[in-house]
Ligand code: ADP
């Protein structure tokens with residue numbers, strides 16, 4: 474089961490991807506998480522990526538394409554995976570297709586989590602991320618048990634720099650320009666599925682499970 478999550482920043486891709494990964498026993502691959510882990514570890518990749526991420530811009534395709542190509546060839550990806558935050562441009566989608574077709578594989582589902590822009594800025598300003606394990610919360614919709622502290626690892630929760638309103642606006646315009654065209658791309662391949670991301674998290678997940686089956 475090879476799945477791609479599409480949707481604006483803050484649409485709920487990560488939230489749903491985690492639930493899918495748990496239910497179907499496949500890895501959740503988030504390129505944003507991979508970049509943040511590299512920034513934290515101070516790697517060369519992290520240093521390069523940070524400059525773009527802080528601006529709300531996309532990291533250049535060449536820094537992300539090989540990384541994902543290597544990841545999906547790992548043994549734990551044999552049964553499938555859920556890609557969250559990749560692809561984000563048409564060239565990324567095309568190179569993913571090439572990698573997959575060289576392995577005789579293809580994407581099964583591209584799930585577009587639809588949330589209008591008006592909701593996004595509000596949602597993002599309430600998102601909190603764990604500095605330790607990357608877990609995501611929301612101050613209203615998915616609060617941690619103890620305010621400001623991660624349920625999973627006890628580390629502090631922060632508002633990501635790129636979730637501040639001015640950067641969110643920029644990320645939304647980047648999304649419309651560079652990522653939204655993927656909706657037509659996957660529609661053309663016949664694997665696009667749409668869900669209403671404004672419903673509450675459990676309802677969105679129920680809709681996704683109905684698409685994926687079992
Ligand atoms: P969100 O969860 O809000 O959609 P992510 O955590 O997926 O955001 O990504 C954070 C940032 O990391 C993006 O704004 C972008 O700078 C960078 N990034 C993540 N994935 C990609 C990608 N596939 N291509 C280019 N940049 C990416």
Ligand code: ADP
Nearest residue numbers: 482483484485486487488600610611614673674
């Ligand atoms: P993305 O990965 O698309 O950027 P996230 O899954 O991180 O989005 O969700 C963005 C924020 O919105 C998080 O704080 C999350 O807890 C919250 N959230 C996710 N899904 C919903 C939903 N259906 N209703 C309300 N808030 C949500």
Ligand code: ZN
Nearest residue numbers: 603606623626
């Ligand atoms: Zn944590």
